[in-house]
Amino acid sequence: MSESEHGRLSQNEVYDLLSNPRRRFVISYLREHGGPIELTALAREVAAWENQVPAEELTDQQEKRVYVSLYQTHIPKLRNAGVVDYDPDDGVIRLTATVDQLERYLPEEERTELPWQTLYIATAVVGGLFYLLTVVNAPGFAAVPDAVAGIVVVAAFLVVTLAQYVYSRYMAPGTEASLVERRLQ
Known part of the structure; x- marks a missing residue:
């Protein structure tokens, strides 16, 4: 048909x-x-x-x-x-x-993956800088306890990791559910 x-x-x-x-x-x-x-x-x-x-x-x-x-x-x-x-x-x-x-x-040349490695590096740099500023009690960061700073850095990595998972699983261009997954939906 x-x-x-x-x-x-x-x-x-x-x-x-x-x-x-x-x-x-x-x-x-x-x-x-x-x-x-x-x-x-x-x-x-x-x-x-x-x-x-x-x-x-x-x-x-x-x-x-x-x-x-x-x-x-x-x-x-x-x-x-x-x-x-x-x-x-x-x-x-x-x-x-x-x-x-x-x-x-159909694949497209102009479709590109998000630069996850760049996001992880940026998270590490910003998180590390944030944690360092709280540890040395820099102005504006002295009120933040070290434990809270550590939790914020870990939470930032968790957010980026979850975003990558959701993007790769549900939103990535060109991804398609397998025939078995589609049959079960």
Whole structure:
């Protein structure tokens, strides 16, 4: 059943679409470049990526092999799923809004993890400085008992650790519950 028949791609349909590296590359390329592209130009980009050479160094055979594969197999599959529009008359391919359903399954270069090591280092430096100022009874810190300062430093590390756990478990980009976890939810 395609996207157009029920409005949403099933998880199996998504996995099937993304099971082939050429289709993943096509989707990623179209997402990165934002606009429509002719099938011949897309085949050239895919062939260059697959052969790990600049597009200018491709042989006609390399380009043709990819073009035929895209034309006969991959673009129709993406089109039937509603992920791309393809006009065979002008040979232009463009993404549809359905590609948003694939978003969580596709890695993005610009997505980065939070710099947890930096947060831990900052917590250690600020916490250590805070504790040192309380121990030497620096002005403004003399009223803070040493034990309380130690508890504050430990609590700060606990907060950062819990934040990392919650972020990694529930909010990290690109993370997905396993099939077993999803079945149990």
